[in-house]
Amino acid sequence: MVALVGNPSGERVESLSVTKFRTTPYTINVYDLMHRPGEMREQTVTLPVVDHMGEGLVSVPAGATIDADLRFESMHEGILVTAELATTASGVCGRCLIDIAPPVQVDFQELFAYSSDEAFDFEVHDDHVDLEPLIRDAVVLSLPFQPVCRPDCPGLDPETGERLADQPEHKPREIADPRWSALANFPASEDTSAGHPSPADREER
Numbered sequence: 001m002v003a004l005v006g007n008p009s010g011e012r013v014e015s016l017s018v019t020k021f022r023t024t025p026y027t028i029n030v031y032d033l034m035h036r037p038g039e040m041r042e043q044t045v046t047l048p049v050v051d052h053m054g055e056g057l058v059s060v061p062a063g064a065t066i067d068a069d070l071r072f073e074s075m076h077e078g079i080l081v082t083a084e085l086a087t088t089a090s091g092v093c094g095r096c097l098i099d100i101a102p103p104v105q106v107d108f109q110e111l112f113a114y115s116s117d118e119a120f121d122f123e124v125h126d127d128h129v130d131l132e133p134l135i136r137d138a139v140v141l142s143l144p145f146q147p148v149c150r151p152d153c154p155g156l157d158p159e160t161g162e163r164l165a166d167q168p169e170h171k172p173r174e175i176a177d178p179r180w181s182a183l184a185n186f187p188a189s190e191d192t193s194a195g196h197p198s199p200a201d202r203e204e205r
């Protein structure tokens with residue numbers, strides 16, 4: 001029996017032919033610099049964040065923007081890109097869990113080669129460079145692994161779960177171990193006569 005297999009998900013199926021280079025806000029045209037070593041151009045762009053960047057307690061959310069100061073320098077082998085990035089992450093303090101929005105500032109430099117030489121990780125496609133993977137990696141790697149709202153955040157009260165930084169006069173209460181609480185009902189035993197007859201008792205006999 002031959003089953004006719006369609007595309008069950010109904011998604012558009014890309015053909016297997018070579019995918020054409022796709023331009024996005026992260027692809028920058030460098031046609032004016034190509035094969036003109038010594039030429040240089042600076043460009044400032046604001047890039048939309050489409051997919052959130054980062055998986056930890058803080059990330060740069062979709063809908064944010066990244067301000068990128070870019071410098072493109074034409075070299076013999078390709079285009080040298082220098083980028084300074086600034087954006088704002090959002091998430092929670094790893095100690096007290098309040099919302100925080102730490103600023104992110106990171107830079108990188110990378111050569112986009114004309115040829116697909118193994119010595120280079122990135123290539124000029126047609127007359128564009130695609131900065132998306134580099135920007136994503138730089139931003140994600142710059143995010144704090146253990147973000148805090150302030151360096152000395154005291155965290156949460158282990159009893160109440162309240163944020164200790166909100167109660168500066170807070171003094172931790174001394175809590176008796178519940179396993180000892182039953183002993184509090186016994187009077188302290190000052191009278192030792194019960195178990196230990198005094199020497200006087202013995203002499204009276």
Ligand SMILES: [Zn+2]
Pocket residue numbers: 093094095096097098148149150153154155
């Ligand atoms: Zn905190």
